[in-house]
Amino acid sequence: MVPNIKFMKSCGVGMEEIIKHIYNFPRFLLNSLDNMEKFVKTVDEMGASRSSKMFIYAVRFVSSMSDENWELKLKLFRDLGFSEDEILVMFRKAPQVFAVSARKLKKVMEVLLATGKYDISCIVNCPASFICSVEKKLEPRMQVLTILDSRNLIQKWPSLATIIKMSDIKFFEKFVNPFLNEVGEVYMANGELTVKRNRKLTRPD
Template sequence: MGVCRSSKMFIHAVRVVSSMSDQNLEIKLKLFRDLGFSEYEILEMFRKTPPVFAVSERKLKKVMEVLLATGKYDVSCIFNSPTSFICSVENKLKPRIQVLSILESRNLIEKWPSLATITRMTEISFFEKFVYPFLNEVGEVYMVNNTITAKRSRKLKDRIKKEP
């Protein structure tokens, strides 16, 4: 599928392909086509992020549905950030999208961040950039919907209490 043997992704590509039957691989490729990706885009996603092909069909559809429903991201954005397929929909994507929607509705942000930014930011970084400055508007929503580890959650809560 075009992954160079010297690439860091080669071992991941081998693992993904070897874990599927030819029939399952064809089903996965058909699903990507049905989701709106071209043959070129499918191969490029495989080369850049082979683990995406190990994600279940149900999750691939759910991620597409959630991201396209925002109206902020399209198939080309998802193609440019295929790691979004690996993210948890309930624990990462939906809470972040909800925070950004609230910020936008209250004119607190002018432009949504790129999909790559949303999916690659750590919880702490997202909190510091998009939640903490607007704590009164989105703090409670973020804390309720976000399932950060107990340790990180305590750190964030302690930080909020220390700030004036």
């Protein structure tokens, strides 16, 4: 483990991130130094910045996949319509996306593209959308926005990044509570019930 710690430090990874991985992913740092150098080379070739906090996460995700599975995942993204450059951008921004199952990747694409408001470029700019819960976050929010848009209750759709980063409470306060008659039941029926417990509903007259 010590040689790998020294190697990660030489790559510019801070001790804080290394310590997190020692506690949370100890097997990662037990790889041979030769393998670790190979993983880092792969990450470098994909254009990930060593100065980014995501660098060590990218190395860990590469280490968790066999060469065959890695190529299969790259093929999957290509089959979903992403270009080579777009795949690289997503990897740099959110390497954990490469650990998401094929089924979920396809479902997220289906839900987002079906709105007609988000396209592949939006997903590339916000690959974290692949990590969200489809049932508890993406679908309820897309349904709410679709209804509000169809009734001209919103001027324009928020960016995908805004929707993904917004907390349940913030989304509720901005897009649900002011329009409870229109979307309250739809939203509450789709899993995001914690807001109901934490916020008093104020149904418009």
